[in-house]
Each structure stands twice: as structure tokens, then as C-alpha cells.
Amino acid sequence: xxxxxxxxxxxxxxxxxxxxxxxxxxxxxxxxxxxxxxxxxxxxxxxxxxxxxxxxxxxxxxxxxxxxxxxxxxxxxxxxxxxxxxxxxxxxxxxxxxxxxxxxxxxxxxxxxxxxxxxxxxxxxxxxxxxxxxxxxxxxxxxxxxxxxxxxxxxxxxxxxxxxxxxxxxxxxxxxxxxxxxxxxxxxxxxxxxxxxxxxxxxxxxxxxxxxxxxx
Amino acid sequence: xxxxxxxxxxxxxxxxxxxxxxxxxxxxxxxxxxxxxxxxxxxxxxxxxxxxxxxxxxxxxxxxxxxxxxxxxxxxxxxxxxxxxxxxxxxxxxxxxxxxxxxxxxxxxxxxxxxxxxxxxxxxxxxxxxxxxxxxxxxxxxxxxxxxxxxxxxxxxxxxxxxxxxxxxxxxxxxxxxxxxxxxxxxxxxxxxxxxxxxxxxxxxxxxxxxxxxxx
Numbered sequence: 468x469x470x471x472x473x474x475x476x477x478x479x480x481x482x483x484x485x486x487x488x489x490x491x492x493x494x495x496x497x498x499x500x501x502x503x504x505x506x507x508x509x510x511x512x513x514x515x516x517x518x519x520x521x522x523x524x525x526x527x528x529x530x531x532x533x534x535x536x537x538x539x540x541x542x543x544x545x546x547x548x549x550x551x552x553x554x555x556x557x558x559x560x561x562x563x564x565x566x567x568x569x570x571x572x573x574x575x576x577x578x579x580x581x582x583x584x585x586x587x588x589x590x591x592x593x594x595x596x597x598x599x600x601x602x603x604x605x606x607x608x609x610x611x612x613x614x615x616x617x618x619x620x621x622x623x624x625x626x627x628x629x630x631x632x633x634x635x636x637x638x639x640x641x642x643x644x645x646x647x648x649x650x651x652x653x654x655x656x657x658x659x660x661x662x663x664x665x666x667x668x669x670x671x672x673x674x675x676x677x678x679x680x681x682x683x
Numbered sequence: 684x685x686x687x688x689x690x691x692x693x694x695x696x697x698x699x700x701x702x703x704x705x706x707x708x709x710x711x712x713x714x715x716x717x718x719x720x721x722x723x724x725x726x727x728x729x730x731x732x733x734x735x736x737x738x739x740x741x742x743x744x745x746x747x748x749x750x751x752x753x754x755x756x757x758x759x760x761x762x763x764x765x766x767x768x769x770x771x772x773x774x775x776x777x778x779x780x781x782x783x784x785x786x787x788x789x790x791x792x793x794x795x796x797x798x799x800x801x802x803x804x805x806x807x808x809x810x811x812x813x814x815x816x817x818x819x820x821x822x823x824x825x826x827x828x829x830x831x832x833x834x835x836x837x838x839x840x841x842x843x844x845x846x847x848x849x850x851x852x853x854x855x856x857x858x859x860x861x862x863x864x865x866x867x868x869x870x871x872x873x874x875x876x877x878x879x880x881x882x883x884x885x886x887x888x889x890x891x892x893x894x895x896x897x898x899x
Contacts, residue, residue, distance in 0.1 A: 515818070600868055601817045602731070607868050614870060636864055636873040637884055644860025648852055652816055652823050654830060657852040668853055672888050 500538050503528045507539075507549040512591050516546060516599035516606045546599070547609045553592030554613055565625050573638070573674025577666045580642045584650050585662055597651060614639070626677060638676035641669055716754050719744045723755075723765040728807050732762060732815035732822045762815070763825045769808030770829055781841050789854070789890025793882045796858045800866050801878055813867060830855070842893060854892035857885060 506528035510519045521542050525532040539545040567575055583589040599606035618639070623631035645665060648654045657665070722744035726735045737758050741748040755761040783791055799805040815822035834855070839847035861881060864870045873881070 598817055601814050601863075610868055611870055614868075633872050633876060633880075633884075636870055637861065637881075640860030640864050640873070641857045641888070642860065643863055644856030644858065645853065647817075647859055647863065648856050652826055652830075654827050654852055656849050657856070660849060664849075665853075668849075668892070672857070672891070675888070676884070 499528075499530060499534070503530060503535055503538060504548060504552055507535075507545050508552055508592060511546060511549050511599065512553075512595040515595065516603045519546075521545060543605045543609070546606060547612075550592075550596055550606075550609055550613060553589075553596060554617065565621055569625070569678055571674075572677060573672070574666065574670035576638070576673050577642065577670045580646070581662050581666060584646055590650065593646075594651065597647070622677070630681065634676050638673045641672050641676065645669060715744075715746060715750070719746060719751055719754060720764060720768055723751075723761050724768055724808060727762060727765050727815065728811035731811065732819045735762075737761060759821045759825070762822060763828075766808075766812055766822075766825055766829060769805075769812060770833065781837055785841070785894055787890075788893060789888070790882065790886035792854070793858065793886045793889050796862070797878050797882060800862055806866065809862075810867065813863070838893070844897075846897065850892050854889040857888050857892065861885060 503524065507519075507524045510524050510527055514523075519542070521535050522532050524545065525535045528535070535545065539548050565572070584593060596606075596610060600610040601607075618635070620632070622635040626634065628634065645657070649657045649660075649665070719740065723735075723740045726740050726743055730739075735758070737751050738748050740761065741751045744751070751761065755764050781788070800809060812822075812826060816826040817823075834851070836848070838851040842850065844850065861873070865873045865876075865881070
């Protein structure tokens with residue numbers, strides 16, 4: 468088995484069609500959409516925003532480029548959809564992080580974020596998001612939009628303080644910075660430190676940013 | 684005009700020499716070396732590590748590629764030299780940051796780092812370093828080496844605590860994270876916040892990472 472679509476025949480007998488694919492029941496299904504999304508996530512993770520093309524995604528998904536455009540629009544919109552999928556675990560975790568008592572929110576947030584970074588399956592798309600957002604304004608815009616609407620506004624709403632959004636961002640900055648130095652740049656001893664030790668050091672900082680009285 | 688060496692004739696008449704350039708007084712001077720370094724810094728800042736070539740640097744400096752190799756070696760070594768130049772203000776600031784009383788080191792460090800990011804002249808190479816280090820292992824290695832040997836070891840030495848390096852890195856993480864969200868990704872309201880307000884919030888965190896009793 469060497470991948471989707473390799474089953475029925477070889478090369479010359481079944482030439483690749485160019486242009487819009489025939490609209491058959493089998494092509495346009497939720498499963499096809501998911502396959503394109505999975506391929507996009509993989510391509511963006513592997514190659515970064517710049518080197519990923521709609522054509523490459525279509526090829527990896529075994530469909531025509533036109534079908535990718537049909538489902539997802541432009542490359543930037545395709546990226547946004549792929550990032551949303553990569554962000555999904557963060558969004559799921561968000562509820563439990565934000566819903567619980569405010570007292571322990573710093574630790575819950577730190578534990579959740581480092582849990583995602585420690586898991587190779589979720590780390591890979593996170594790395595891709597960081598790499599793309601740092602280098603491409605389009606990708607940065609997607610990142611900004613998701614962080615703002617999905618995470619910060621909700622935390623800020625829960626805090627109910629006038630500077631709540633700034634607080635949430637400074638807390639996020641501590642987590643983003645540790646992720647950068649530990650997982651992306653890999654500075655030692657931070658890169659090899661026990662995650663529990665890092666959470667123990669970082670959780671009180673996140674908590675203080677969020678809930679401590681202003682201007683100490 | 685289509686590039687260096689295209690002026691005098693075509694192909695066969697004046698074949699391009701490979702390897703070491705002729706040693707003339709006018710070419711090999713400290714001024715030439717500085718010009719190459721300035722061109723490299725500009726090229727890496729503008730294009731990032733990936734798209735910068737030794738050839739492009741040579742062209743921008745108005746010298747032969749071989750002279751770039753002669754002074755600086757490989758592209759990675761050229762990058763390291765350019766980064767060191769960009770890092771120079773940090774290194775100068777380092778002394779005053781580290782030499783003063785430990786009590787105010789958090790604020791001095793925060794003030795120094797944000798001072799560099801707020802200044803467009805120093806921000807540009809810092810942005811280039813971050814972008815390159817996030818995307819290229821060679822650039823990340825240069826960044827790691829500089830951060831470790833030039834900054835962390837010295838702060839750690841000054842702190843004289845068993846976990847001093849980890850402390851210095853967690854403090855750096857808070858500053859790196861704010862820089863990422865404010866200057867690179869540009870998340871609001873952090874991106875437009877008054878620098879003094881940010882320093883007021885971040886300085887105590889940096890100070891606590893460096894000098895607070897462990898495991899509170």
C-alpha cells in the first residue's frame with residue numbers, strides 16, 4: 468500500500484486530468500474535505516507557509532487543485548483552516564482552563580500549554596504555526612486573529628479587569644517565550660529541564676500576570 | 684547591467700576566476716571587511732538566512748565572493764559575524780545590567796532589552812535574528828551559542844546559585860515572549876502599549892526568576 472489512489476492501475480493507462488475535476492459523489496464528500504485538510508496541515512508543518520502550494524496540497528490529498536480552492540479558497544484561507552485544526556486541542560483545553568477557579572488558572576494554563584508542546588503529535592503543528600507566523604504577515608494575521616478571538620478575549624472576559632487583555636498577553640508571552648527557547652531554539656539547560664520543574668517556575672508568573680493587583 | 688563582472692566583456696574573453704582573489708591594497712583593508720559586514724547584516728536582515736547568499740553579500744559590498752570567503756569563511760560563519768555585530772548593543776548593555784546591584788537587575792534588563800527593540804536601528808537586526816533562528820538550525824545554533832556564552836553564563840556567574848542558568852533562561856523567556864508578541868506577531872493591545880507600562884509589569888517577573896527563593 469503506497470497511499471491513496473494508487474490502487475487501481477498504473478500511469479499511462481489512466482492519465483492525470485488537469486483543471487477542474489469531474490463532480491462525482493465520491494470526490495466531494497466530508498471525507499475528501501478532511502483528507503485535504505489533513506494534507507494541508509502536513510504540508511504546512513513540513514514545508515512552512517512559503518514553500519507550501521495549493522497544488523502541492525492537492526497532490527498530497529490525491530485531488531485536483533480546483534477542489535482545494537472549491538472547499539477552502541485561497542492559500543491563506545487554507546492555512547487558516549489548517550491552523551484552526553492544529554489549534555483545536557488548545558481550544559478544547561481552553562474550556563477547562565478558563566472554567567475552573569481563578570486561583571489555579573496559572574498552573575492549569577501552563578500545564579495545558581506545555582502538555583501540547585511535550586506531545587510530538589501536537590508539537591509539530593505548533594512549530595509550523597510559530598515558524599510561519601514569524602516569517603509571513605499573512606500567517607501572522609491568522610495567528611493574531613485566532614489568539615485574540617479564541618483565547619485572549621475569553622480569558623479577559625473571565626478576569627473582568629480593565630487591563631485584562633494586556634494581562635492575558637503578558638501571561639501568554641511567558642509561555643510563548645519558554646516554548647521558543649525550549650522547543651524552537653533549544654537553549655540548554657531549559658531544553659532538557661523536567662517539564663514539572665518548568666511548570667513550577669512558570670505557573671506563578673502566569674497567575675500573577677492574570678490576577679495580581681496592578682502596578683505592585 | 685546584470686550583475687558583478689558583467690562590465691568588461693563576455694564569457695570567454697574574461698573568464699571568472701574562482702578561489703582566492705588577487706591581493707591588492709585597495710581590496711583588503713579593514714574598511715573593506717567592515718563594508719562586507721555591513722552588507723551581510725543588511726542582506727540577512729532584509730532576506731533572512733535562507734535567501735541570503737555569499738554571492739549576494741559580495742555584490743552588495745562591491746567585492747568578489749572569494750573575498751567574502753577569505754574574510755569570513757562559510758555562509759554560516761558570515762551569519763555569525765553579522766549576528767555578533769547586531770548583538771553588540773546587547774553586549775555593551777550587558778555590562779551595565781550585570782555589574783549593578785542585583786536588586787534592580789530585573790528592571791535594568793527589561794529596560795535595556797525593550798530599549799533595543801524600540802529603536803528601529805537595533806530592532807531590524809534583532810528581527811532578522813529571530814526570524815532566521817526560528818527557521819534554520821544553523822542560525823539557531825549561532826543564536827544559542829551567543830546567548831549562552833555572552834549573556835547567560837555571565838548572569839549565571841553573577842547570581843551564584845545552582846540553578847542560575849535555568850533562572851536566567853526563564854527570565855529571558857519572558858522578555859523573548861513579549862518581544863515576539865509585541866514586535867513580531869503584533870498582537871493588540873500589547874503591540875501598542877506604552878513601553879513603560881510593559882517594563883513595569885515585566886521587570887518584577889524577570890527579577891523574581893533571577894533572584895527569588897526557589898520553589899515558592
